[in-house]
Amino acid sequence: MSKPYTDAGEIPVDEPQPVMTYHPVTVDAPGRPVPLQVKVSVPATGTDLPVILLSHGHGASNFLASMKGYAPLVEFWAAHGFAVIQPTHLDANELGLRDTDLPDAPLFWHDRASDMSHVLDHLGDIQDQVPGLAARGLDAGRVAAVGHSLGGMTVASLLGMQVQDPADRRAKNLSDPRIKAGVVIGAPGAGHDLADWARENYPILQHLDFSTMTGTGLVIAGDADLNPFFSERISYRSDAFTLSPGPGKTLLTFFGAEHIYGGVSGYDAGETSDENPERVATLRALVWAYLRSRLFAGDPAWQNAVDALGNAKQPLAEVESK
Template sequence: MSPVLSYSPVVLPVPGRPVDLELRVSAPATGTGLPVVLLSHGHGGSNHLSSLHGYAPLADYWAAHGFAVLQPTHLSSATLRHRVGDAPDGPYFLRSRAEDMSHILDRLDVIEDTVPRLAGRLARDKVAVAGHSLGGFTASLLLGARITDDGEEIDLTEPRISQGVLLAAPGRGDVLNGPMADALPVFRTIDFSTMATPALVVAGDKDDSRHFTDMGPDWHADPYHLAPAPKSLLTLFDGEHLLGGISGYDAAETSDENPERVATVGRLTTAYLRSRFTPGDTAWQTACEELTTGTVESK
């Protein structure tokens, strides 16, 4: 592991966005050709974990293992509720969340120039998106999944992204029958058949999201089963929605707190991305063979 540098906020003015786009950048202190991971936070009940201040257990791990992690604060964050709560597309800002990632990729030169000791170190041809929960929905759209809004099919595929990691992401829309189904009607329209970009789907076998569906934990594996190959599915034994606590160190909202599970998520996602970005790298194969706290399948 390498020492990590973390810098925030990087502020990017975006025309038409009600507030500037702010992000945290975490990267190893040394090295060049760093693959980029765009990390999309969830919605959640916390005030600050759903922002650039969250997901340190993953951001720190990925950065220490050679990735540059870029974490925006989406407009859906509770930290912005007092400023953009009445803005169109709120409170979830589903389209804006995906567009944030494209704006970041448009401005990588500015980000490199802003963050000390980062200039010239990013590999622009090695970009992945990772997202947890609602962030997993955001990542799905960037990887090619489609939604329909007011009769219009929305395509937010980002061709500069070549890999994805979906963490406890929402599944199919035709089984929604919980109280959140009416709050997010666009979830009913998700189409994974167009999500062609390679991705690793991570799901907990006890992540029962009854507020959306009574389908049970299998719902979170839908992005794997319903999307075309190549895809992989990592199912974590006893994992609930926070997958052991990925949204923050010692987060009270974690119902299945388990540092070993968080370490497994970090280790397996790192190995997956490393092997996807570097043909011939065996890190993913080795990590799968050594896994004892979950199962992996691929297609």
């Protein structure tokens, strides 16, 4: 007999509320090849809303790799009290810039981190463009960043990871202290054993240095997230935890999860090879709990979530901290 899917797995969360979404909001970004547009999703009520900046992946989909994707995550976090801001990065397939001769194409890894910091520079402008939001307010002192896949690399950069390409003379440090906590989901790992395909197509991935990633972060990996085009090593997606300094790092490993973690990039998305709504529900609830406790001192949400995960009859993931 079938049963309805849960909203948060077995993880305790507060009551959801309706969500309001407004897009596109255009952020002033002189010199950018195309305007910087973002999508803003907020709960129907509440003031001084904590903020999540969500960085999309680089995937092959036409629109999920943009502000139009990741609805299973965005709608949940907004329903549970966060203002979620999604920029469309320059590598979004819909922009058609991947095959150009623009600097850093096709990944635009440097611009991605700049986009996120630029959004924070203009948080007040974004707030003013969303009807009714200025009266409620965004809390610029409580900002987190979440990213999946290449978006995870973007968040890792904001937490201090550096690209040590000797041919790149730009400043290496793209960290942003306004990001109080980051969540890195399925990000590229260290490049010492990068596969030949990735070396040829994305050579920048050879130069990732996690030793400088000192920011507070939750790293999410799947124990089945293995792509031989990038690495033959199953631990590749957890390097942001293993190779970065502690304290303040947590690793959340999902059992049986492949690269889309059950369907985080979109509802019924064709790119999901491991369809599992309960895994998505659990992942988004755990991220919510982690960020609640990191942004609000004394909030027990994360400890409650870890206890619930451990007490489940069939836990979907395990937690490690340093």
